[in-house]
Amino acid sequence: MYEADGKFDEMRTVDGSVRPAYRDYRHWYDQQESAFLSRKHREAEIAFRRTGITFNVYGEQEAEERLIPFDMVPRIITAAEWRRLTRGIEQRVRATNAFIHDLYHRQEIVRAGRLPARLLHDNDAWLQHMVGFTPPGEIYTHVVGIDLVRTGPDEFLVLEDNARTPSGVSYMLQNRETMMAMFPELFTRVPVETVSDYPRRLAKSLAACAPVAAAGCKPTVAVLTPGIHNSAYFEHAFLADQMGAELVEGSDLRVVNGRVAMRTTRGYEPIDVLYRRVDDEFLDPLTFNPDSVLGVPGIMDVYRAGGITIANAPGTGVADDKAIYSFMPEIVEFYTGEKPLLPNVETWRCADRDSLAYVLDHLEDLVIKEVHGSGGYGMLVGPAASKRDLAAFRRKLKAKPQNYIAQPTLSLSTCPIFTRRGLAPRHVDLRPFVLVSPEGIDIVPGGLSRVAMRKGSLVVNSSQGGGTKDTWVLKD
Template sequence: MMPKIQFDSYDTTGFFDEMVMEDHSIQPHYQIFKERIQKMGWKRLNFLQHSADRAQLSLGMTFNVYSDNQGVERILHLDLIPRIISGKDWAFLEKGLKQRIEALNLFISDLYNEQKILKDKIIPKDLIFSGEYLKECEGLKPPQNVWTHISGSDIIRDGDGRFYVLEDNLRCPSGVSYMLENREILKRTFPEVFEKLNVRPVQDYSHHLRDMLESLTPITPATIAVLTPGIYNSAYFEHSYLAQQMGAELVEGRDLVVEDDIVYMKTIRGLQRVDVIYRRVDDEFLDPKVFRKDSLLGTPGLFNAYKKGNVVLVNAPGTGVADDKAVYTYIDKIVKYYLDEDIILPNVPTYLCGEKKDLKYVIENIANLVIKQTDASGGYGMLIGPKATKKEHEEFRAKILENPRNYIAQPVLNLSRVPTLTEGSIEGRHVDLRPYILYGKDIKIIPGALTRVALKKGSLVVNSSQGGGSKDTWVLDK
């Protein structure tokens, strides 16, 4: 007979736990959920976890890991214990994210037009032009002057319980389909808890997304297409899922053709004009006539059609200039410059290896820092100093000294933890948070998020490609 589910011996030492406090009392907003799982017991909880895994497979919620030569599709493991966020905490996050995305959008617009922030020497020109700046976008004015239509900032809580932004994702942020499908699975698993807690809904995300896309063109009804690199892309499930949910067309670059600077989609009835493209293809692959000539993922002439205002691209090309991890270090100055406000959601303290003083500190203290490549994602190009070997320290020192601009460093943070099901027990695992922001006529933040969890004990890396999983995120009503 399995023992009852208890939290008396749950380890909270040295970390901020979002459910269990240091004296082993339960946070008020978790109390109802805790009582429910204790009432159901271990056998039922394990059965429900197994059912959730099967549901993910049957729904096709899988992804590819590019570094895995076996080419095996995996599920993003969904842990049944949700991450619950109080209404008060969410109101703070909403306010901070709206401020941040508004300032970043103004920043991108300025960089590709007047460049006032560079002329006023708030940010070094070299930092911008040596990064993800696209000269081809100079002079562009997207509809409603919105560049960052869909974004997902990664947020963590430190040992003090405060929220910090770890990085901004302004190009093609992924994961929202997992947020939506995780919710469907958890609603079926704990229906009575949802009702008692007044969890705010997320299932209308696809409607909000389509409304935002339609607001960018005067044409009604608008023809919307989701541009995917194809079935071998790691996020293909998400591309097809969002297209289906929105009633949009799912297309690859070869399905589109440009004639007289108008974009058309090939159909069995002939060519059909496309008005808005939600593209999940990186800038450099969009148009072989303008960017990479060897790209087979884009469509020749697409960028020129966009420049002439004949099609809307979401997100706008060029947004990568603002989610460069080196530019991230200037976000507090960007907010102050464009909005004349102090930043609400602060950054994690960051050392810019392109600065001589910071470079010296990083090289001398590499064993105690997290090193990140400024143009990498998915947990790649990263070193966690305390968990790395001396040989790895030396290898990264050499990489940094060879190209300092390409690296930043941050202190090792005690990421907050949330109880997670393991083999026969419940243990704390580190988490981060990716809320999703839609920006059309106004800024809308979906009251939910993708919580990524480091499933390996002691690991701080939550990325799915590095063995991480996910949790449903319950935002409680105010």
């Protein structure tokens, strides 16, 4: 029997009735035999293994490469809910791009006293080399992922911003392809917006950001990957293939006649747009880490001279900083003149003395995150932590409070997953993907829904045992 844990469930109401978003799907599901559904569940796992949809877990000596669990029950969002979400997402992305531009120019938000200067001075993601430089089209955040959580019928909150190199879109696409292959008849019964054209939309958006040097010809787009050992390599290769772009490593590129060029069978040919999946530190050994072999020596000089577009722009990682995240309501209002349509999760900045005192007194009730952390690493979920873990984090907070923020343990919404005993509720989040170019902001109708596969768990990250599911946005 499907039993929600008292939190908001996206399929069932408190009285047990099925919400409108899931009505057609649940009617179809109830008509299927359990043996059929179990067989399809096994087929999905086999398909993911054959496709090679795995990810690497850093720091794990055993089973370094893992299969991402896939759940075949879709997460479903109505058209009206999606319209409300997209308005808030677009507002936030516009503000983020304007914010980053300001940080590398006049810093009006700092001058106005709305953002502490220390958040830049003490931030490794803020790059001095970007000061005074404006990327082609004034676009810094070409691809953005906004992590959202739901706590009620009309309550969506932003959990994190991913403006540097957001990942996961290949899993969104593969999830949909798998669902359509397994249940083609279902898509004739339930009208769902498409996500399969994302690679085409990405290629178009990136091409629109080409520098002046590419004027008059079709821009050449390439995807820069650190290589096969990177945790997201599958996605790098997948997107390059789907876009019809070249997949390159740093060793395939060099600066030739003031342009970044890639090695081909016809010699070196210039690139106009580089969709890089390499961190700033390793992008150019002549500018950043001199020991890097992943980037391209001299690419920053070409970039600043207008010879190439780098997506996302170097230095955008400053917007991923979780301390700056806590100022996003002020940032949105400062650059748009509007109140945020999507609120933040309440956040305590441990660098502030009063906030730190509160966090230390309520550690067992809070979620503690590293300011520059990602992937679920380096965090503490207070209610699930041992006394030993709490004591260790207490020491970390006292030693370097500026490295951490704290948030309440949220009542995340649940939605159904398939288990041997039938449907069961599990906590989820959502990462919609946003494309930004001089032509405008394009939000793909769906996104990556990450789900905690273990009962009661609030951690949805794949690196921490979470899985993924297809996200349906219903048509009107």
